[in-house]
Amino acid sequence: xxxxxxxxxxxxxxxxxxxxxxxxxxxxxxxxxxxxxxxxxxxxxxxxxxxxxxxxxxxxxxxxxxxxxxxxxxxxxxxxxxxxxxxxxxxxxxxxxxxxxxxxxxxxxxxxxxxxxxxxxxxxxxxxxxxxxxxxxxxxxxxxxxxxxxxxxxxxxxxxxxxxxxxxxxxxxxxxxxxxxxxxxxxxxxxxxxxxxxxxxxxxxxxxxxxxxxxxxxxxxxxxxxxxxxxxxxxxxxxxxxxxxxxxxxxxxxxxxxxxxxxxxxxxxxxxxxxxxxxxxxxxxxxxxxxxxxxxxxxxxxxxxxxxxxxxxxxxxxxxxxxxxxxxxxxxxxxxxxxxx
Ligand code: NAD
Ligand code: MG
Numbered sequence: 001x002x003x004x005x006x007x008x009x010x011x012x013x014x015x016x017x018x019x020x021x022x023x024x025x026x027x028x029x030x031x032x033x034x035x036x037x038x039x040x041x042x043x044x045x046x047x048x049x050x051x052x053x054x055x056x057x058x059x060x061x062x063x064x065x066x067x068x069x070x071x072x073x074x075x076x077x078x079x080x081x082x083x084x085x086x087x088x089x090x091x092x093x094x095x096x097x098x099x100x101x102x103x104x105x106x107x108x109x110x111x112x113x114x115x116x117x118x119x120x121x122x123x124x125x126x127x128x129x130x131x132x133x134x135x136x137x138x139x140x141x142x143x144x145x146x147x148x149x150x151x152x153x154x155x156x157x158x159x160x161x162x163x164x165x166x167x168x169x170x171x172x173x174x175x176x177x178x179x180x181x182x183x184x185x186x187x188x189x190x191x192x193x194x195x196x197x198x199x200x201x202x203x204x205x206x207x208x209x210x211x212x213x214x215x216x217x218x219x220x221x222x223x224x225x226x227x228x229x230x231x232x233x234x235x236x237x238x239x240x241x242x243x244x245x246x247x248x249x250x251x252x253x254x255x256x257x258x259x260x261x262x263x264x265x266x267x268x269x270x271x272x273x274x275x276x277x278x279x280x281x282x283x284x285x286x287x288x289x290x291x292x293x294x295x296x297x298x299x300x301x302x303x304x305x306x307x308x309x310x311x312x313x314x315x316x317x318x319x320x321x322x323x324x325x326x327x328x329x330x331x332x333x334x335x336x337x338x339x340x341x
Contacts, residue, residue: 001179001180001181002179002180003177003178003179004150004165004168004174004177004178004179004180005174005175005177005178006169006174006175008165008174008178009162009165009166009168009169009174009178010162010165010166010169011038011039011040011166011169011170013159013162013163013166014039014040014041014074014075014166014170017041017074017075018041018042018043018072018073018074018075019035019040019041019042019043019073019074019075019077019167020042020043020044020045020064020069020070020072020073020075020076020077021035021042021043021044021045021077021079022044022045022046022066022069022070022076022077022078022079022080022088022093023045023046023052023078023079023080023081024044024046024052024053024055024056024079025052025079025080025081025133026132026133026134027079027106027129027133027136028044028052028077028079028080028133029055029056029059029133029137030133030134030136030137030140030171031077031079031106031129031133031136031167031170031171032044032056032059032061033059033061033137034136034137034140034170034171034172035167035170035171036060036061037140038169038170038171038172040170042061042062043061043062043063043064043069043072043073044056044061044062044063044064044069045064045065045066045068045069045070046063046065046066047065047066048065066088066092066093067092067095067096070092070093070096070097070098071096071098073098073101074098074100074101074102075101075102075104075163075167076093076097076101076102076103076104077104077105077106077167078093078103078104078105078106078110078116079106082107082109082110083290083291083294085109085110085115085116086110086115086116089110089116094118094119097119097122098122099121099122100121100122100123100156100157101122101123102122102123102124102125102157102160102163103118103122103123103124103125104124104125104126104127104163104164104167105124105125105126105128105183106126106127106128106129107126107128107186107187107190108126108128108151108153108182108183108184108186108187108190109187109191109287111124111126111153111183112183112184112187112188113187113284113287115291118154120154120156121156122154122156123152123154123155123156123157123159123160123163124152124153124154124160125150125151125152125153125160125161125163125164125167126149126150126151126152126153126164126183126186127148127149127150127164127167127168127171127173128148128149128150128151128186128190129146129147129148129171129173130146130147130148130149131146131147136171136172139172140171140172143172143175144172144175144176145168145171145172145173145174145175145176146171146172146173146176147173147176147177147178147179148168148171148173148176148178148179149178149179149180149181149186150164150165150167150168150178150179150180150181151164151180151181151182151183151185151186152164153182153183161180165178187281188278188281188282191281191286192274192277192278192281195277195281195286196273196274196277196278201270202231205265205266206227206228206231206313207311207313209223209226209227210223210224210227210228210312210313213226213227214312220312220313220316221316221320223313224313224316224317224320225320228313228317229320234246234250237249237250247259
């Protein structure tokens with residue numbers, strides 16, 4: 001994969017141009033603030049007098065309703081939740097989109113599954129930062145950036161890639177490194193990662209480990225520390241130096257025990273399930289199921305969230321984490337809006 005750096009990107013692509021950031025949540029807020037600090041003319045497009053409207057104003061940014069923001073914009077950034085993008089696009093974005101503008105995404109879902117079909121006269125690009133919004137903002141203010149992925153789906157102006165690279169630069173990402181991929185590859189690998197390993201696989205692994213210890217009569221607090229709290233320490237090591245560093249840092253006993261037991265925990269059956277999960281992502285089965293759930297008012301998702309909150313692991317964890325709370329260092333961490341499901 002080719003990796004782009006600062007010298008490959010130029011913020012001059014935004015001279016005399018307006019970038020509309022639609023949505024002011026995790027990504028919208030972080031990206032709009034970083035672009036503004038990078039000298040890009042940013043307008044935030046949100047619902048009039050909503051919470052995001054107020055937040056963006058307080059942060060000192062220009063704010064407009066979505067149709068107004070889109071009408072002025074040379075780059076329109078769809079930083080709304082993936083599930084609401086199709087209807088907001090149809091009603092508020094498409095009728096106001098300038099000919100030759102660039103339509104930008106931070107995830108390929110809507111385009112890959114054709115929930116949004118842009119007109120032929122606009123560029124369609126992606127700049128997907130590899131991190132949650134708050135981390136992007138913190139790392140940017142420290143003078144660096146998180147790595148990012150760029151993709152071009154439709155290039156009408158001949159400038160689509162330069163705009164995507166410019167956005168990555170505006171976020172500081174070219175200081176770290178920017179990879180190029182395609183909308184489909186980004187969508188499929190992103191969904192697979194979150195479903196099978198990061199969000200799905202990991203929570204189930206922790207949950208089962210906790211249950212095993214508690215059912216065997218060990219105190220829930222101890223179970224919490226051993227299977228949840230310490231996950232971060234291990235993941236940080238793997239993130240920093242791969243398996244190699246982690247195995248070197250943990251005890252020889254942990255290394256021997258881990259290597260000889262792991263395949264009994266995550267089995268060939270788990271791998272077969274992963275293969276199937278990937279298929280369902282690629283053939284649209286997951287997309288169809290998720291769209292139906294959204295259109296049904298997210299009732300199943302809300303039910304599962306309710307169940308999850310009742311887990312003993314979650315109840316115990318809440319109490320234990322209070323013991324570890326430190327006051328956020330002033331000015332470093334900002335108050336971030338909670339996600340809205
Ligand atoms: P979010 O849920 O944090 O923020 C959504 C914003 O959209 C909020 O300002 C909300 O008020 C607004 N909004 C919600 N419904 C709306 C509606 N019907 N009309 C108008 N505005 C509405 O979203 P996010 O997590 O920042 O995700 C935005 C995009 O970035 C998605 O495509 C996502 O896949 C992608 N992405 C997110 C992350 C992440 O870590 N959160 C990382 C990479 C990419
Ligand atoms: Mg991802």
